[in-house]
Amino acid sequence: MKIGIFGTGMAGKTLAEKLFALEYDVMIGTRDIAKTLYNADGDIYGGPPFKTWIRERPDIKLGTFADAAIHGELLINAVSGTGTIPALKKAGKSNLRGKVLIDISNPLDFSKGMPPPLFVSNTDSLGEQIQQEFPKVKVVKTLNTMNAYLMANPGLVPGDHNVFLCGNDEDAKAVVKKMLKKFGWKEKLMIDLGDISGARSTEQMLPVWLRLWGKLQHPMFNFNVVVGRPL
Amino acid sequence: MKIGIFGTGMAGKTLAEKLFALEYDVMIGTRDIAKTLYNADGDIYGGPPFKTWIRERPDIKLGTFADAAIHGELLINAVSGTGTIPALKKAGKSNLRGKVLIDISNPLDFSKGMPPPLFVSNTDSLGEQIQQEFPKVKVVKTLNTMNAYLMANPGLVPGDHNVFLCGNDEDAKAVVKKMLKKFGWKEKLMIDLGDISGARSTEQMLPVWLRLWGKLQHPMFNFNVVVGRPL
Numbered sequence: 001m002k003i004g005i006f007g008t009g010m011a012g013k014t015l016a017e018k019l020f021a022l023e024y025d026v027m028i029g030t031r032d033i034a035k036t037l038y039n040a041d042g043d044i045y046g047g048p049p050f051k052t053w054i055r056e057r058p059d060i061k062l063g064t065f066a067d068a069a070i071h072g073e074l075l076i077n078a079v080s081g082t083g084t085i086p087a088l089k090k091a092g093k094s095n096l097r098g099k100v101l102i103d104i105s106n107p108l109d110f111s112k113g114m115p116p117p118l119f120v121s122n123t124d125s126l127g128e129q130i131q132q133e134f135p136k137v138k139v140v141k142t143l144n145t146m147n148a149y150l151m152a153n154p155g156l157v158p159g160d161h162n163v164f165l166c167g168n169d170e171d172a173k174a175v176v177k178k179m180l181k182k183f184g185w186k187e188k189l190m191i192d193l194g195d196i197s198g199a200r201s202t203e204q205m206l207p208v209w210l211r212l213w214g215k216l217q218h219p220m221f222n223f224n225v226v227v228g229r230p231l
Numbered sequence: 232m233k234i235g236i237f238g239t240g241m242a243g244k245t246l247a248e249k250l251f252a253l254e255y256d257v258m259i260g261t262r263d264i265a266k267t268l269y270n271a272d273g274d275i276y277g278g279p280p281f282k283t284w285i286r287e288r289p290d291i292k293l294g295t296f297a298d299a300a301i302h303g304e305l306l307i308n309a310v311s312g313t314g315t316i317p318a319l320k321k322a323g324k325s326n327l328r329g330k331v332l333i334d335i336s337n338p339l340d341f342s343k344g345m346p347p348p349l350f351v352s353n354t355d356s357l358g359e360q361i362q363q364e365f366p367k368v369k370v371v372k373t374l375n376t377m378n379a380y381l382m383a384n385p386g387l388v389p390g391d392h393n394v395f396l397c398g399n400d401e402d403a404k405a406v407v408k409k410m411l412k413k414f415g416w417k418e419k420l421m422i423d424l425g426d427i428s429g430a431r432s433t434e435q436m437l438p439v440w441l442r443l444w445g446k447l448q449h450p451m452f453n454f455n456v457v458v459g460r461p462l
Contacts, residue, residue, distance in 0.1 A: 045462060117354045121435075149462070157459035164439075193442050201439035204352075208395075208432035211424050218461035223454050228388035230449035231276060231380070 004029055004072025006065055006087050008036055008050045010043055011104060011148040012078035016060050018152035022182050027061035028054070029068025031083075031090060036062070069095035074102070074175065081107040081119065081126055085133060097136045100172040102179075103127050103199075104143040104151065106206050115210045118203060127199025131168065138172035140165055141199040142180070145209060147219035154184045154222075161222035164191045166198030191225065235260055235303025237296055237318050239267055239281045241274055242335060242379040243309035247291050249383035253413050258292035259285070260299025262314075262321060267293070300326035305333070305406065312338040312350065312357055316364060328367045331403040333410075334358050334430075335374040335382065337437050346441045349434060358430025362399065369403035371396055372430040373411070376440060378450035385415045385453075392453035395422045397429030422456065 002025045005012050012028055020026045030036040037051045047053065054062055061071065069075060069091035079087040084105045088096065107126040108116040120126055127141035142165035143151040150156050154163070163185050167173050177190055193201060205223070213219050233256045236243050243259055251257045261267040268282045278284065285293055292302065300306060300322035310318040315336045319327065338357040339347040351357055358372035373396035374382040381387050385394070394416050398404050408421055424432060436454070444450050 122352050122438075123348045150459075157457050159457050161455075161457045191443070191446070193439075193446065198442055201442045204435040204438050207353075207435050208424075211429055211432045212422070212456060215422070215424065216458060216461075220459040220461055222457055222459075224392075224457050225443060226388050226390050226392040226453055226455050227447060228381075228451040230447075230451055 001025070002071055002073045003027070003076065004068035004070075004074075005076045005078055006068060006091065007078035007080075007083075009078065009080070010045065011151065012076075013043070013050070013053055014148040014152050015076060015078060015104075017057070018183060020057070020060050025071075027063050027068045027071040029063055029065040029087075029091065031065060031087065033062060033064060065091040066095055069099075072099065074100050074179070076102045077105055077130070079105060081105050082109065084126060084130065088130065088134060093134060093136070096134055098138075100138045100140060100169075100175050101130070101134075102143070102176055103130055103139055103141045106144050106203055108206065115207070115214070118206065121204055122200065125197070125199035125203050127166070127196050127203065131196045138167065138169040139196055140167035140169075140172050140176045141196060141202060142166075142176060145202050145205050146222045150220065150222060152183050154189075157220055157222050159224070160189055161224040162189050162191050164193055164198070164202045166193040166196055166202070168195050232256065233302055233304045234258070234307065235299035235301075235305075236307045236309055237299060237322065238309035238311070238314075240309065240311070241276065242382065243307075244274075244281070244284055245379040245383050246307060246309060246335075248288070249414060251288070251291050256302075258294050258299045258302040260294055260296040260318075260322065262296060262318065264293060264295060296322040297326055300330075303330065305331050305410070307333045308336055308361070310336060312336050313340065315357060315361065319361065319365060324365060324367075327365055329369075331369045331371060331400075331406050332361070332365075333374070333407055334361055334370055334372050337375050337434055339437065346438070346445070349437065352435055353431065356428070356430035356434050358397070358427050358434065362427045369398065369400040370427055371398035371400075371403050371407045372427060372433060373397075373407060376433050376436050377453045381451065381453060383414050385420075388451055388453050390455070391420055392455040393420050393422050395424055395429070395433045397424040397427055397433070399426050
């Protein structure tokens with residue numbers, strides 16, 4: 001199956017590598033290929049710059065956002081929150097039409113210092129804004145409540161913990177669940193929160209996620225919803 | 232020890248009963264005693280009206296918000312989010328001064344239908360608004376991420392799950408932790424999120440809490456933060 005991933009950051013790279021290992025045909029999309037291949041900055045965890053990373057993985061393709069959108073039967077938005085809508089516009093409405101788009105982004109506004117507030121929240125969400133801007137795309141919000149390594153390798157945190165998903169299209173969610181299963185997520189630990197307005201609730205978990213990160217001084221943790229007997 | 236609890240709803244009653252069972256001297260405060268004792272509405276879980284409940288528990292005292300503030304060495308705000316600041320103003324700044332106030336409320340706005348949005352969030356919180364309005368009070372935000380029964384009886388949901396707390400005063404948090412321990416919370420499951428601005432993060436967990444409630448059709452669940460090894 002062909003996958004298009006928007007974004008060359010930690011999440012884009014980690015998911016691309018995992019999907020490639022799972023024998024998907026992966027293309028990463030970026031705004032400006034030349035700029036991406038010129039940039040010499042390493043990643044936040046001390047990894048090499050993207051240009052080195054992609055050179056070491058010659059079978060993972062690199063293209064523009066539009067190239068990746070055309071390539072992918074299944075698409076993943078791994079661009080920053082602020083970059084998401086512009087990136088999807090660059091990808092092109094007609095290239096996105098009818099496809100499943102997994103949105104793992106969070107509406108974090110890093111322009112105001114740390115911790116970043118959300119630039120959309122409470123009565124709206126980034127997931128909903130994408131769905132509204134691209135009504136013909138089947139948006140599924142998932143994986144946004146954890147760090148990139150854990151998304152692709154849930155076993156990195158031992159025991160039971162959850163991945164949330166939501167979206168308006170049931171078949172699209174079924175496709176996404178299949179992919180999550182291949183990543184190692186047990187089906188019983190996937191929590192379907194219903195339609196895309198559920199994105200409000202998972203995006204608003206970022207503030208506590210960020211606070212926990214600050215406290216623990218590392219991002220290898222996740223939430224588990226523990227359920228007791230009804231009253 | 233003398234406790235003053237503001238609010239006659241599920242949370243106020245449940246905590247009053249638990250604290251009384253733990254041999255605290257408990258007074259519940261309400262805006263209008265006569266009205267509270269006249270109201271014949273039962274509670275949302277099919278329990279009796281407050282007037283019946285309090286008659287069956289003659290050793291739990293009932294007073295005005297000010298009476299409860301004067302009575303309590305330790306205070307608990309269990310009023311609705313919208314009622315919180317008005318209730319505390321009625322309680323009286325001078326009666327609250329210097330005391331520890333446990334705030335378990337959430338800024339839910341029920342005036343706009345279900346699910347309720349938050350009337351303060353993201354860059355501010357109800358916990359912070361209380362602290363700002365009453366700077367001489369030692370506000371500790373806790374217990375607001377679960378239903379009332381679970382607050383007072385964590386064993387109702389089996390296994391490990393967390394209670395968050397935050398506040399500006401370390402000694403006040405130590406007092407609150409002692410009380411939580413008596414409720415049955417293990418110390419290792421209490422997560423101190425730092426100063427009162429942590430209230431933003433736990434209040435913003437309400438949207439996912441409400442969504443999970445809708446999905447499960449009952450409120451007997453809680454969050455557990457599962458931590459793996461650092462990268």
